[in-house]
Amino acid sequence: MKILDLNIRSRYNIHLISFLLCSFFLNCLHVVAQNNHITDSLLTVLQQENLSKREQALVLKAIVSNHPELDSGSQYANQFLQIAIEINDPILQAEAWEEIWHIEDRLGNSSQSLNAALKALRIYEKLNLTERQGASYAQIAAHYVGEKEYTSAITYFKRADSIYTKSKNTIQKALTLINLGETYRLSNHLDDAKASFIEVINLNKVIQNNLIQGYAVGNLGMVYTTQNEFILAKDNLHEAINILNKLGDSYSTSIYLAELGGIHQKENESKFAEEKFLQALTMAKQAGLKEQIRDFSIMLVNFYETQQQYPRALEYQKLFQVYQDSLVNKENVQKIEQLKSGYEIDKRESEISLLNTINTNQKNLVFILAAGVFLLLFFAYLLYRGNTKIKKANYILLDQKEIISKREQEKALLLKELNHRVKNNLQMVSSLLNLQGHELTGHPAKEAIVSGQSRVEALSLVHRKLYQDGVDTRIMxxxxxxxxxxxxxxxxxxxxxxxxxxxxxxxxxxxxxxxxxxxxxxxxxxxxxxxxxxxxxxxxxxxxxxxxxxxxxxxxxxxxxxxxxxxxxxxxxxxxxxxxxxxxxxxxxxxxxxxxxxxxxxxxxx
CATH class of the missing domain: 3.30.565.10 (Histidine kinase-like ATPase, C-terminal domain)
Known part of the structure; x- marks a missing residue:
């Protein structure tokens, strides 16, 4: 199961936002009604000349929250932060860092997102805003879960839980405990995970929240599965499926169905195992859950191989490969977005550097004026020629840098894609050899087929390491x-x-x-x-x-x-x-x- 999103970010200055919307949105209400684009309307408001710095910051905050493009959203988030620093408003600064955290996290920039979350946390700690500290702790913990640093994640989830316990925020405490329990489960601390989920179930007797109940009993069922307590596991998983299916949570329901299928397979109940795996796959397809379709497909491949139904296994192997390739392409798009964002930042830094150079030259010009009219004209002429050459040289360097950067990016992406394709082809050959080996059971040629398969697997592993590690031609x-x-x-x-x-x-x-x-x-x-x-x-x-x-x-x-x-x-x-x-x-x-x-x-x- 994934970690639940606990980023319940508090919103201050509600009255000021309402006033801002009433004062300035009336002027562009007809634009909003015509095209219904929130971002365009907010940008129109931002151009108003009579906006104060604080009002500009609030509009930028809304733009960042609604902007569909990550690179542009990143630029507006940094503008939001700069204005918050100028007006010395620490809460707005923390909220700006939170917006930057969200964008960097979506771009996959792990270190930048963590740095932004920590800066927001320091501000909340300084202001003694405990509820916001709890939300920041949960953000940081979720980051560490994504990096599989479970010890650090557990530490920060416990800090958030302590805050919500003191503030008696029972709902946030329950959500935090679900995430803490899931982190314990992922790190194989099963007894601690079980204790966390049971505590949530007891808390929910007061809260009466079906979503919390579904996640708690479902994840508790997964713990019981790992401990081979299959009767308890099935009871909890069935309860979670009944609750979450009614709530329309296809993601969690499909995962719990697949977990039930795994239990039936371990109990040699092949018919029920196949039924649950297929239900999970159908639900994932209907909801468009690509990662789950990929994972459930490989479960069916393994299931049908154990049942010696090799044509069905090959059918789902092909489905797995289709969605695996699709997800890899999605990762490549994310990488391109990262590169695009980095390029925009480099371009802006180059423009700032060029402006600084011009300012320096202008200061020198003022100094030369004091030396006399003749020296002024002489050095002005030299400065004009020098500036012209510098500008031309800078533009040439910028163009060359852009060309080189694009070529290097294309080369890296193509090389990674090549390793990916070679790995996929070798895996397909290995799968075919494996299927052929099953057909040759008892035949003298089977040993040669198995030996060939192991050699192909050794070659495939090289290219998989090259693809996963993101390096050009070397592996550890x-x-x-x-x-x-x-x-x-x-x-x-x-x-x-x-x-x-x-x-x-x-x-x-x-x-x-x-x-x-x-x-x-x-x-x-x-x-x-x-x-x-x-x-x-x-x-x-x-x-x-x-x-x-x-x-x-x-x-x-x-x-x-x-x-x-x-x-x-x-x-x-x-x-x-x-x-x-x-x-x-x-x-x-x-x-x-x-x-x-x-x-x-x-x-x-x-």
Whole structure:
């Protein structure tokens, strides 16, 4: 479940706003009636010459709240802040920072939004406005939840809860406790989460708010699901669905339906599980919830695969891919909005810099006047020529900067999109190999299909890391190798966990791909052949870069040893592939030790 929006921002100066609307909106009432565009009407009011600074600030505040374009809204928010500072009104300053927080949060600028929320909070703390402090604490906590910094989020939600407890604001306290409980659940503090939701349910016996009741029992049901208390979980989830469905909350209702489907699947009630998953997907489609359609589609893919209904699984795999691509495009649009906003700010800074240069030159001109008429004319002529050249040079530099910036942005977006497409294609190939492998159960070719699938998965993981990390051509090797090895352990249903000792460095994709295939082959050989009759299996992967230009990799197991494996696999495609890739990386590979298998690889860093 998502964190509820607790930003109940108090609005002061209501009488002044009413007076402002009565005094100035009467002049443009016919415009509002004609086009019904609130923002255009407010901009018309802002142009009135008889507005005081305080009235200008209030109009700008309304413009920011209603403006449909984030970059323009950001400019008006900063104007609002500047005027609030000029008139020394701390409450208006805090409200301006709150508006900036909302815009930066929608643009995805995490650090800027947090900074704005903290500045608003400091003002409210200084003025001892406790209710507004509570709202700011909730804003900051929601930010930390989005960043998955749950410890900080819990701290700020508790501060908000303390304020609402003292002020006896029961509704805000209940909403805060729901968010606190959900944060506990996300951070796997299940007992604390349960206690928070039960406290909300008890509070709601007085409040009698159906929405609060629905969220509280629904999230409590999700906690019970995690604790495998399925009877309690189903009771609470059914109650939440009945309440929220009547309120028209398709988002929460669909999530709780999918949660019920997961419980039925765990209880091997396939018919009921399928029914709930399909109900959740249908509701998400009707409400246009793209993220939920994507998530429920992959749930159905996994469900039908376990039921060996592979055509249905492939059908929902395609639906998942369509909405996954759509959401990625949405993220790209958000990134473009960020770049556009940054460009507008850079452009304004350049204009200010140019104006400062002109002012400096004008001051110099005044000083020259004191030296005499002849010097005035002489230096005025030189200044005129100099200013002309400076302006031309600045305009040329601005144009070049804009062109370079646009090209770099396009290059970054295209490269990221390329990695995304390659990753999607490789995942599709892997899915096809997986489906084909199911069809070849018992056939000698199945092992080759499974080996090919693991190699494709290793390649896909490289491009997924490049896409997620937002870098051009390098990935962090520690996180990548750990995810690759854990994926192989999961694929081969290994009953023990690997050990890792990997340096946290980044390597180029040209090196990452062959290294991934080498490790894939070595780990696969160990999992397939090494642990027969081994009571306490162990596998360790270590990577160090003791020198600047060399990497040292070790893959160690305590299995039957390579001597036994060698009789089966010495001339296999996997061994040949490893040797070929080692030569490509200008490295060496050798087997050491007498017990188990201990591979040592030394390769050159490009």
């Amino acid at each position: 090797i520690k996180e990548y190798i750990e995810e690759l090895v854990l994926g192989l352990f999961h694929g081969y249903n290994a009953k023990f966990k690997p050990n890792f000792d990997i340096a946290n460095i980044s390597i180029h994709i040209d090196m990452a791909i062959p290294l991934a295939l080498i490790i894939n082959e070595l780990i696969t050989n160990s999992l397939k052949y090494a642990y027969e009759n081994t009571t306490d299996p162990m596998l360790k992967v270590a990577l160090t870069n003791d020198t600047k230009d060399r990497l040292h990799i070790q893959v160690i197991d305590n299995g039957v040893g390579f001597t036994t494996i060698q009789t089966k696999k010495n001339n296999s495609f996997g061994i040949k592939l490893i040797n070929s890739l080692i030569q490509q990386l200008e490295g060496t590979i050798k087997k050491t030790g007498n017990e188990g298998t201990h591979w040592e690889i030394d390769i050159k860093i490009a």
